Amino acid sequence: MLKHQTKTHILGAENRERAWKTLTTQEFDVLVIGGGIVGCGAALDAATRGLKVGLVEARDLASGTSSRSSKMFHGGLRYLEQLEFGLVREALKERELAMSRLAPHLVKPLEFLFPLTKRYWQRPYVSAGIFLYDRMGGAKSVPAQKQLTRAGALRMSPGLKRRSLIGGIRYFDTVVDDARHTVTVARTAAHYGAVVRTSTQVVGFLKEADRVSGVVVRDSETGAVGEVKAQVVVNCAGVWTDELQSLSGQRGRFRVRASKGVHIVVPRDRIVSESAIILRTEKSVLFVIPWGRHWIIGTTDTDWNLDLAHPAATRADIDYILAHVNKVLVAPLTPDDITGVYAGLRPLLAGESDSTSKLSREHAVAQVAPGLISIAGGKYTTYRVMAADAIEAASQFIVARVAPSITERVPLLGADGYHALVNQTDHVGAEYGVHPYRVRHLLDRYGSMVHEVLSFADGKPELLSPVDAAPDYLKVEVVYAAAAEAAMHLEDVLVRRTRISIEYAHRGVDCAQQVAELIAPVLGWDEATLDREVALYLARVSAEVESQRQPDDESADALRAAAPESRTRLLEPVTDFAR
Incomplete structure (x- = not known):
């Protein structure tokens, strides 16, 4: 085990077991639902205010909207015409x-x-x-x-x-690479003390009288069920906001x-x-x-x-x-x-207009019930403001005094020292035997954490060579995704930690076996699990390609939804866990 794997921002298998125990045995000031950019931002905002924070995500970090944007961190030039x-x-x-x-x-x-x-x-x-x-x-x-x-x-x-x-x-x-940015925000939150756990689905809410006092969670990998107690729960579930509000037994003050x-x-x-x-x-x-x-x-x-x-x-x-x-x-x-x-x-x-292109991109924060806050709307660029507003609204349910938001002064992991390393690209390349253009690629993905990434190739120089069928990426990046960035499945690596699934015409199919073999020892996969992961990814790609040949949403959805989930214990939200 490498020494740096004990760092709080390293989201690997060891951290995952520890996080489950912490979530289910301790009480939190704030429990955030959702590992998209707003949820990760809320966890960072709360942690840097000195609060005890947990974040749970049913699938993977950025697995929803936050990995599928236009890849722009922008003001929205067209919103000027709408007088926003x-x-x-x-x-x-x-x-x-x-x-x-x-x-x-x-x-x-x-x-x-x-x-x-x-x-x-x-x-x-x-x-x-x-x-x-x-x-x-x-x-x-x-x-x-x-x-x-x-x-x-x-x-x-x-x-x-x-x-x-x-x-x-x-x-x-x-x-911006939206998925990489979201993962970095999550890891920064963990660095400041937040307990971040993916493949952890909220399946119910805990209540004391009329107040929400926590959630019931189910491990999407093992099916284990536990309770997480918190003074306040913040729903940052994006397009799943209405489902979570319904699960809580409340209608909510807005719809998404x-x-x-x-x-x-x-x-x-x-x-x-x-x-x-x-x-x-x-x-x-x-x-x-x-x-x-x-x-x-x-x-x-x-x-x-x-x-x-x-x-x-x-x-x-x-x-x-x-x-x-x-x-x-x-x-x-x-x-x-x-x-x-x-x-x-x-x-x-919902509700401003019949046309989605005219719907407001403003966000809204509302108290769904005592102890439960929901936030929705907004746009990727304003995630930090949205997160601060959500935690500000949640602070009324926290017994201790809550400090003001400071995230506008908190650089994300990899930011400090980045500019100096850009000027030292040749030296870094010489140190690790990597071409300077590769170092620049790594700097624009990991910033000053580049040394940490490359250290995973210590004693394994073969990891500094490119993935065979996706040469834009080094093998060490694949290993790092599983060891430090909370990637748990082949899909997480090919779709979000890298962008192989959209950057190569083979959609990741040609390198699925090699990538799976690289991450298998990190995640403890046996041969059967490795084969299953490859088969699941190939089925996903096949379903996507076939759906993209369909003439309408209904037929495309039927094909895409038929592909099996890599997280086999995911449930549809169920109310019988609520108590």
């Missing part, structure tokens, strides 16, 4: 904080081209909006906008049709409406452009985002009333994206160009 000035200002402040202080290793500036298509009025209109956008959040980490002629815009993005624009505006926003967003991933050489591109559609906007050696293109915005855990992309969704992006491309994309597809659900507050 407060939301945009708040989000832009958070964007600046993330880039400059909290997570510079994860949140990166990104150059955008806004193609102009209308003469006379559009340039001053859009310029004024981007001017506000640049100023509202106190942005200091990105350059101001730049006006471009048609020739200038085409120099930035030669892959656009000349007739598709009359000019352009260059501006800056940001890009799921809106499906689909993205496609294509190789970088399919679109010739130096920058990201933002395109207007009749319903919303379409982003073309550089993503390593790929482009991510999306998104759609449609109601979803089916399986919340596995939203399915349809052929209609994919055709919609291709049709709109192909309107402006010199070389049209075809379905054969697509290496990956993913679908996510936005947890929108």
Whole structure:
């Protein structure tokens, strides 16, 4: 056992057993339900206020919405048109904080081209909006906008049709690997004392008189059941918010409406452009985002009333994206160009409008019952504000004095020392025998924890070689995911700790066996478990690919939902555990 595996932010198998015992034998000030970005942020906020915090997640960290976004940590330029000035200002402040202080290793500036298509009025209109956008959040980490002629815009993005624009505006926003960021927030919370446990499903609520006093949890791996006592429970379950409110026996003060967003991933050489591109559609906007050696293109915005855990992309969704992006491309994309597809659900507050694209992205916090707080809505970028608001609302049920939120001054793990290491890339590479470009890749995923990651290859130099069928990733990253980042299944590694499932045309199938063999000794798998994990992943990919050929949500959902779960003891929420 490596010495550093005793560190609190190491979320491995040993930590998992200890966490179950702690959760079921001690009382917490705050128990957070949900391992998405808001739940992890709430755990970090509460822990850094000095509170005793537990976080439980039924599946994996970021397994829902927080791994399926547009990969942008942005203010939401389009919300200016909807006059959501407060939301945009708040989000832009958070964007600046993330880039400059909290997570510079994860949140990166990104150059955008806004193609102009209308003469006379559009340039001053859009310029004024981007001017506000640049100023509202106190942005200091990105350059101001730049006006471009048609020739200038085409120099930035030669892959656009000349007739598709009359000019352009260059501006800056940001890009982030949402799943990696969420995992880092969770590990930072653990570093400050939060007890974080995945594969731990809430199946009931504990009550004393009319007050919620904790939850009943079930281990999604073993089926073991236990009770977790807390002064206050905070429901950060995203699109599952209504289910948890119902499980508590309360209706709640708001409902959450799921809106499906689909993205496609294509190789970088399919679109010739130096920058990201933002395109207007009749319903919303379409982003073309550089993503390593790929482009991510999306998104759609449609109601979803089916399986919340596995939203399915349809052929209609994919055709919609291709049709709109192909309107402006010199070389049209075809379905054969697509290496990956993913679908996510936005947890929108219901009731503001019949159209999901017009639903507010503001968040709401409400007391569902004494001792139970729910938070929903919002957007990924404002997770820290949402988390602080949730814990502030929860503080009324905590006996001890609760300190104010300080997370705007708490860098995430890997942030401190990151900039210095960027300047020492060659030295780090020489120390470990790794090419400097590999070190840069690792720095942008782990920041100053790069030494910790590479130390898992001590005495095992073969781990410093790439995964055979996914050479963007080193084998040591796979081992680290299982040993330190709470990955418990092959799916967790291929889909969230890495992005192999969308970055390679084989969707992870060609490296599933090798990756499973790398993590098997870390997680204590025998041969039968290893074979089962590979078979489950192959079934998942097959179901996803087949669902993406279906014409409608219902048929796509039926195929995707038929794939077996890797967490075999997951239950539908049941009320007979409530007591």
